[in-house]
Amino acid sequence: xxIAAVLCVRAAPxxxxxxxxxxxxxxxxxxxxxxxxxxxxxxxxxxxxxxxxPADAWVIEAEGLTVYPGLIDALSSxxxxxxxxxxxxxxxxxxxxxxxxxxxxxxxxxxxEAKPAQGPEDRPSNTSWxxxxxxxxxxxxxxxxxxxxxxxxxxxFPQRGIFAGQGAVIALGGERxxxxxxxxxxxxxxxxxxxxFTSFPGSLMGVLAYIRQVYLDAEHYRLAKELYARHxxxxxxxxYDRALEGVLETPRVLLPASRAVEIDxxxxxxxxxxxxxxxYGGHEAHRVAALLKKSGVPVLVSLRWPERSRDADPEQxxxxxxxxxxxxxxxxxxxxxKEGVRFAFYADGLWSQRELVRAVRRALEAGxxxxxxxxxFTLSAAEIYGVADRLGSIEKGKIANLIVTDGELFQEKTxxxxxxxxxxxxxxLPEAPPEEGGRAxxxxxxxx
Amino acid sequence: xxxxxxxLLASWALAAPPIVIRNANVLTVTKGRFQGSILVRDGKxxxxxxxxxxxxxxxxxxxxxxxxxxxxxxxxxHIATESVNEGSVSVSxxxxxxxxxxxxxxxxxxxxxxxxxxxxVMHGSAxxxxxxxxxxxxxxxxxxRGLLFEGAPPILKFAMGENPKRRGSLPSLxxxxxxxxxxxxxxxxxxxxxxxxFLEARAYREEWRRYEEKRQRGEPAIPPRRDLRLEPLVExxxxxxxxxxxxxxxxxxxxxxxxxxxxNFRIAALIHVLEGYKVAREIAEAGAGASTFTDWWAxxxxxxxAIPYNAALMVRKGVxxxxxxxxxxxxxxxxxxxxxxxxYGGLSEDEALALITINPARQLGVDKxxxxxxxxxxxxxxxxxxxxxxNYAKVLRVMIEGQIYFDxxxxxxxxxxxxxxxxxxxxxxxxxxxxxxxxxxxxx
Numbered sequence: 080x081x082i083a084a085v086l087c088v089r090a091a092p093x094x095x096x097x098x099x100x101x102x103x104x105x106x107x108x109x110x111x112x113x114x115x116x117x118x119x120x121x122x123x124x125x126x127x128x129x130x131x132x133p134a135d136a137w138v139i140e141a142e143g144l145t146v147y148p149g150l151i152d153a154l155s156s157x158x159x160x161x162x163x164x165x166x167x168x169x170x171x172x173x174x175x176x177x178x179x180x181x182x183x184x185x186x187x188x189x190x191x192e193a194k195p196a197q198g199p200e201d202r203p204s205n206t207s208w209x210x211x212x213x214x215x216x217x218x219x220x221x222x223x224x225x226x227x228x229x230x231x232x233x234x235x236f237p238q239r240g241i242f243a244g245q246g247a248v249i250a251l252g253g254e255r256x257x258x259x260x261x262x263x264x265x266x267x268x269x270x271x272x273x274x275x276f277t278s279f280p281g282s283l284m285g286v287l288a289y290i291r292q293v294y295l296d297a298e299h300y301r302l303a304k305e306l307y308a309r310h311x312x313x314x315x316x317x318x319y320d321r322a323l324e325g326v327l328e329t330p331r332v333l334l335p336a337s338r339a340v341e342i343d344x345x346x347x348x349x350x351x352x353x354x355x356x357x358x359y360g361g362h363e364a365h366r367v368a369a370l371l372k373k374s375g376v377p378v379l380v381s382l383r384w385p386e387r388s389r390d391a392d393p394e395q396x397x398x399x400x401x402x403x404x405x406x407x408x409x410x411x412x413x414x415x416x417k418e419g420v421r422f423a424f425y426a427d428g429l430w431s432q433r434e435l436v437r438a439v440r441r442a443l444e445a446g447x448x449x450x451x452x453x454x455x456f457t458l459s460a461a462e463i464y465g466v467a468d469r470l471g472s473i474e475k476g477k478i479a480n481l482i483v484t485d486g487e488l489f490q491e492k493t494x495x496x497x498x499x500x501x502x503x504x505x506x507x508l509p510e511a512p513p514e515e516g517g518r519a520x521x522x523x524x525x526x527x
Numbered sequence: 528x529x530x531x532x533x534x535l536l537a538s539w540a541l542a543a544p545p546i547v548i549r550n551a552n553v554l555t556v557t558k559g560r561f562q563g564s565i566l567v568r569d570g571k572x573x574x575x576x577x578x579x580x581x582x583x584x585x586x587x588x589x590x591x592x593x594x595x596x597x598x599x600x601x602x603x604x605h606i607a608t609e610s611v612n613e614g615s616v617s618v619s620x621x622x623x624x625x626x627x628x629x630x631x632x633x634x635x636x637x638x639x640x641x642x643x644x645x646x647x648v649m650h651g652s653a654x655x656x657x658x659x660x661x662x663x664x665x666x667x668x669x670x671x672r673g674l675l676f677e678g679a680p681p682i683l684k685f686a687m688g689e690n691p692k693r694r695g696s697l698p699s700l701x702x703x704x705x706x707x708x709x710x711x712x713x714x715x716x717x718x719x720x721x722x723x724x725f726l727e728a729r730a731y732r733e734e735w736r737r738y739e740e741k742r743q744r745g746e747p748a749i750p751p752r753r754d755l756r757l758e759p760l761v762e763x764x765x766x767x768x769x770x771x772x773x774x775x776x777x778x779x780x781x782x783x784x785x786x787x788x789x790x791n792f793r794i795a796a797l798i799h800v801l802e803g804y805k806v807a808r809e810i811a812e813a814g815a816g817a818s819t820f821t822d823w824w825a826x827x828x829x830x831x832x833a834i835p836y837n838a839a840l841m842v843r844k845g846v847x848x849x850x851x852x853x854x855x856x857x858x859x860x861x862x863x864x865x866x867x868x869x870x871y872g873g874l875s876e877d878e879a880l881a882l883i884t885i886n887p888a889r890q891l892g893v894d895k896x897x898x899x900x901x902x903x904x905x906x907x908x909x910x911x912x913x914x915x916x917x918n919y920a921k922v923l924r925v926m927i928e929g930q931i932y933f934d935x936x937x938x939x940x941x942x943x944x945x946x947x948x949x950x951x952x953x954x955x956x957x958x959x960x961x962x963x964x965x966x967x968x969x970x971x
Contacts, residue, residue, distance in 0.1 A: 197616055198756065276614040276653075276694065284610040284622040284650065284658065288755060292621060295753045303749045310747045317749075340631055343670050348626070387956065399945060400631070402952035437963070 092503060093137040095119045098483060101141035106148050106458050107472035116146055118479040121502035126473050139483070144496060147453065147488055148472050149231025149480035151248075151460040153379045154268075154333065154359050154425035157222055157233045158215045158249060158259070195278035199292035203279055204272065207325025209237040209244030212263035215256035225430040226251045227507035229488070231480035231500045232261060234464055236268035236333070241286060242293070242322065243268040245329055248466055250480065252500030261478070262466050266357065267329035287348065294352045297326045330465070331355040333379070338404070339366040346374045357463060359425065365407060365414035372418050377463045380415070380455070382438040383427035384408050412455060413446035423460035424452075432495065432510060439489045452489060478502075544584045545573070546929055548908070551590035554915070556597055556880045557899040565595065567906040570928030575900050593923060596880060596915050597899050598644025598907030599861050602818050602887040603771070603798050603851035605649060606634035606858070607674070612651035613658060617691065617709060617720045620683060621755040622658035624648050628671040634855040639665045639933045641859035642909035642922045645676060645888070645897050649684055649798075652773040655691040655711065655720040657684035659759055660771065662891050664907070667932050680892040682795070683759045686773035687783055688829050691717050718782050725790045728760035769795035769892060775829040777805040784813045796890040798851065800841075801833035807844035816847040816890040821867040823857075838882060839872020849887035866916040876916060 096118040103111040103126060117125040117133060124133075132138060156162030196203030214237060225233065231251055237244030245264035253259040271286045280286045303317035336345040337360030349356035358364075359379040364371060371378060385405045387397070415422045429435050439452055461471030469478050479502035486493035498505045546567040553575060554560050563577035566585070574580065581587070605611060609627040613619040628648065638646070649660045662679035694709045711717050734751045741748040762768035770787070774780050774797050787794050796816040797803065801824060803810060803817045810817055819841070824833030841848045850865060852858035865879040874882075888898030896905050909915070910924040925933040 195615065199621065274615065276612075279615040280613065280622075281615040282610040282613045282622065282627075282650075284608075284624060284627045285613040285615065285619070287626040288613075288621040288623065288658075292755050295755070299750070299752045306747060306749050314747055314749060338631075340629055340671065343672075344626070344628075347672070387960070397953075398633075399949045399952070400633075402949060402956065405956060406952050 094121070094502060095124075095133055095136045096139060096479075096499070096502070096504065097132045097136040098139045098141045098144075098146055098481075099132065101483065102145040103473060104145060104147050104453065104488075105473040106454055107474050116473060116481065118481075118499060118502045121479055123473060123475055123477050123479050123481075125475055139497070141483060143485070145484050145487065146473065147229075147482050147484065148457040148470075149482050149498065149500065150229045150456040151423070151470060152225060152230050152233040152426045152430075153423040153460040153463065154427075155225075155233045155235050156238050157225055157235045157251065157430075158217070158219045158256075159211060159235055159237060160214055160216045160219075162238050196274070196280075198279050199289045199296070201279070202293075202320075202322040203274065203289070204240035205242040205293070205322040205325075206237060206240050206244050207242040207267055207323075207329070208321040209325070210264060211235050211237055211245060211247040211249070212260045215247070215249060215259055217254065217256055217259065221430060222251050223508060225426070226498050226500065226505060227495065227510075228430055228432040228435050229482045229484075229495050229498065230426070230430065231482065231498060232470055234265050234460070236266075238268075241270055241272060241280075241289065242326065243270060245325060246333075248464055248470070250478070250501050252498075252503055252505060258501075261469060262464065264329055265464050266331040266333050267326065268333045269335070271335055290348075291352065293322070293326060294354075296320075297323045301327055331357055333357050333359050335360050337362045337381075339363040342367050342378075343370065346370065346376060349376065350374070361411055361415075361422065362408040363404060363411070364420070364422075365411040368414045368418035368420055371415070371420045377421040377423070377459075378415065379423050379425050379463070380412055381427040382424055382429050382435065382442075384438060384441055409441040410445040412442045412452065413448075416447060416451040416455075421459055421463060422455055423463055424455045432507075436489055436491055436493075440491070443489060449487065449489065543929070544586050545582050546588060546906075547579065547581050547585045548588045548590050548595060549581075551593055551595040551910075552914075553900055554594060554596040554876075554880060555900040556877060556884050557901060559877070565900065565906075565908070567926075567929045570906055570930070572900060572902055572904050572906050574902055590910065594911040594914055594920070595900070595908050596642075596911065597884045597904075598897060598909055598925065598927065599642045599883045600849075600885075600887040600891065600893075600898055601638070601643050601646040601852050601858055601861060601883075602796060602849050602890050603649050603853055604638070604646045604855070604858055605651070605853065606638060606646070606855050607632045607663065608648050608650065610650060612653040614651075614653040614694070615709075617654050617711060618656040618724045618756060619654045619658050620656050620724070620757070620759045622650070623661070624650050624659065625661040625671075625675070628661070628663070628674060630667075630669060630671050630674050634858075635665050636667050636933070637855065638858045639667055639925050640922055640935075640938070642862060642911070642915070642925060643858055644907040644909070644925060644927050644932075645891075645893065646858075647682060647771070647891055649682075649771070652684070652686035652690040653693070655686060655717045656724045656760070657686055657773075659768075660684050662893060664927055665932065666927055676893060676896075678893075678896075680767070680769050681759075681762070682769045682771050682891075683763050684771050684773065685721060685783070687717055687779040688714065688773070688775050689827060690773070691720075714779060714782070717779075718786060721783075721786055722789070724757075724760055725764065725786075728757045728764060731757040732761050732764070763792050764790060766792065769890075771796045771798055771890075773798045775799055775801045776832070777802040780806050781809060784809060784815060787813065787815070795892065796849070799853070801830055801837060803846070804834065804837045804840040805832075807841045807846055810841065811845040816849065816886075817841050818849040818851045818887065818890060820853070820857075821850060821864050821871070835867065835871035838868045839874050842868075842872075842874060842878060842882075847886055847889055848882055849890055850882045851887070862911070862915040862920060863918060866918070869916065879916060 098116045103114040114128045115130050236246040246266050247263035248261040248265050249259045280289045300323045307314045332354045334345045336342040336358045361378040361380040458471035461467040481499040483497040495507045548565040564579045566574040566579045609629045613622045647662050660682040662676040663674040794815040796818045798818050800817045822835040824830045861883045865883045868874045868879045885898035888894040906929040908926045911920045913920040923935045
């Protein structure tokens with residue numbers, strides 16, 4: 080049998096594993112204190128306290144180790160070519176938060192255009208037809224960084240423009256782009272970036288008016304196409320519009336909203352346009368949790384908690400509101416969990432294990448339970464994107480995306496020992512030494 | 528949290544006992560001045576006079592000779608909004624300030640502390656045809672929807688003169704980046720853009736009419752594409768939306784009055800209108816309102832001919848005149864702005880106060896609800912320690928719909944607590960930074 084196993088390794092990576100004697104945190108069910116997870120052909124074949132180990136399995140003795148479902152980064156640019164080219168940690172700014180920007184300036188949102196846009200009809204900053212699934216670059220080195228921290232899947236989106244494009248749920252492992260795609264399209268990623276005085280829309284109110292007009296146009300386009308199909312002889316043929324095709328195709332729309340005012344605004348906007356919305360940002364969601372609960376709209380919470388920029392003027396007197404915003408942001412997940420609002424985390428560029436754990440710990444210290452934190456990284460993210468039948472927990476039949484750690488997740492001392500993506504085993508990269516200067520650039524923020 | 532607390536308070540206020548304000552020097556603005564009381568029930572003024580019936584369950588506010596006037600109405604301000612200009616296009620009527628209201632702008636509270644209770648939130652004046660503007664009440668602590676002045680007619684802003692013709696000939700500053708100069712570059716171009724927009728709006732209305740006819744005949748027809756840019760203009764043409772026009776010079780005032788006659792709509796307010804005194808008769812004849820500054824001028828060429836007598840001269844010619852702040856700072860002492868019109872032009876006290884209360888309320892189409900102290904109107908009241916037209920007058924309390932939104936004593940008493948909270952937060956932030964930053968090597 081040993082020989083067989085060795086031969087097997089030489090021929091192809093093993094496709095059957097049994098992780099034995101581990102503490103198994105299934106997320107969907109109770110924790111199994113000493114159990115076994117069997118992986119076969121990329122799926123979880125079995126899990127339980129006493130399950131038979133198949134004869135052909137590569138056995139991992141996991142006494143004292145813990146198995147978790149692989150983490151999902153619920154909003155990222157992982158594997159997107161243009162984002163991969165930039166430095167990690169692009170800041171997704173929302174309306175005001177982008178104004179007093181010390182850190183990375185947002186790239187001009189424009190897709191190459193011959194001349195400045197004169198109005199919504201020119202469809203500025205609209206690449207809703209772009210599909211993340213078509214753009215995946217398996218060579219993006221950030222994929223391995225994220226995987227080493229325990230991420231096994233990500234929902235990744237094209238990043239530029241107002242209607243940036245359609246996302247895809249991807250596995251953070253695999254050789255070819257095609258096999259990495261778990262589900263697509265996952266949703267349309269909207270930002271509120273403005274073009275200044277040179278091109279429409281140049282203001283937040285312009286962007287909102289533009290989005291509203293695009294949805295009206297999309298509805299009109301759908302109607303016109305239907306009517307034309309029925310009466311081709313008497314109804315004029317509508318012109319094909321790829322920008323509207325993308326808008327009509329998407330199952331959900333991601334809208335930025337970090338401050339309470341923005342959340343309130345975006346909830347009303349989504350209701351008005353009848354969007355199946357998911358909000359992202361969420362740093363002040365703790366103030367409007369009841370409102371969110373009532374709306375049923377889920378929130379993706381950025382783990383890049385707001386902090387004073389490292390380059391900020393030390394003499395600057397900050398308002399109480401700004402200080403409160405920073406202090407209270409990490410209490411958002413605990414409040415959302417308590418209120419029963421569905422939420423998931425996104426790393427917002429904090430893909431290294433050190434940064435990730437530090438960020439999650441601030442939410443834990445603010446009252447979030449370990450179980451709720453884990454759920455926000457796994458099953459909740461899968462539910463929000465409609466892939467909970469495949470991802471998010473350790474259950475028979477789900478995709479074998481797992482991590483094996485030597486301790487409780489989100490503890491500073493805990494190390495990820497193995498990562499399984501689609502049933503393939505990866506060993507994490509050794510942790511890089513702390514970079515000079517320390518903490519990651521915090522998210523940009525609200526300043527009055 | 529505070530928001531919900533206030534919402535609860537508001538629903539409680541509906542069932543709250545009536546309020547009697549006693550022993551006040553009441554400046555009604557429309558019905559003269561008296562020493563007496565005001566009875567408020569369910570947010571409305573029920574009675575006002577030297578003697579009012581005091582219900583047994585009433586909550587009594589002893590004014591002790593304080594001056595009570597109607598809440599100040601500012602018909603043109605740029606606070607409480609996250610956008611100023613959609614400067615990319617000359618016809619930006621698709622944008623709406625209501626979309627970007629910021630109920631947490633601290634300027635709201637500061638204006639409240641200056642006695643302002645109702646404002647029109649306007650965007651800037653970068654476009655010949657601007658965007659949709661909104662009237663709000665300064666219900667500090669409520670969310671964006673809670674600020675809206677229910678039932679106030681919507682506004683479309685227009686702009687004449689220097690601002691909308693800027694960028695008409697802008698050179699490209701960045702190499703390789705083409706900049707398309709925005710039309711118009713001249714005053715005649717501004718007028719042309721407006722006319723063109725109204726013509727388009729007419730054609731749009733016609734397009735819908737034709738569609739409706741076709742549909743009623745039962746023919747297959749695609750409804751016209753809804754155009755958010757033209758809809759507000761159609762509403763102006765049909766009298767369902769107020770036109771407010773930013774303007775300075777006499778020639779452009781006359782130009783836009785002619786345009787309004789050409790398209791048969793009324794201008795609710797000419798804004799700034801610094802040379803209004805030169806064409807006051809024409810403004811009055813057109814039935815347009817005028818909203819100006821008292822002594823703010825010469826900040827650009829088109830503001831050189833302004834005089835502080837402008838408001839008074841227009842009032843004397845029968846124009847409906849108001850004062851506007853256009854500024855978060857000026858907004859905090861509109862009572863002093865009104866007082867200046869007594870010095871410059873000799874308006875009466877009531878005429879001066881009308882410039883910041885009932886007149887702007889009329890220009891905003893909300894005078895049935897606010898602008899004076901009369902039974903049936905909203906209990907939006909400001910308490911001053913002296914006559915509000917005195918330079919020394921301070922606002923002590925501000926009530927909107929019977930609810931106190933600013934109280935000077937309370938504000939003063941909370942300052943120490945807020946300062947302590949701020950200090951504690953700063954301390955915690957500093958600790959966090961220390962903990963997170965790894966020890967840096969010192970440069971040798």
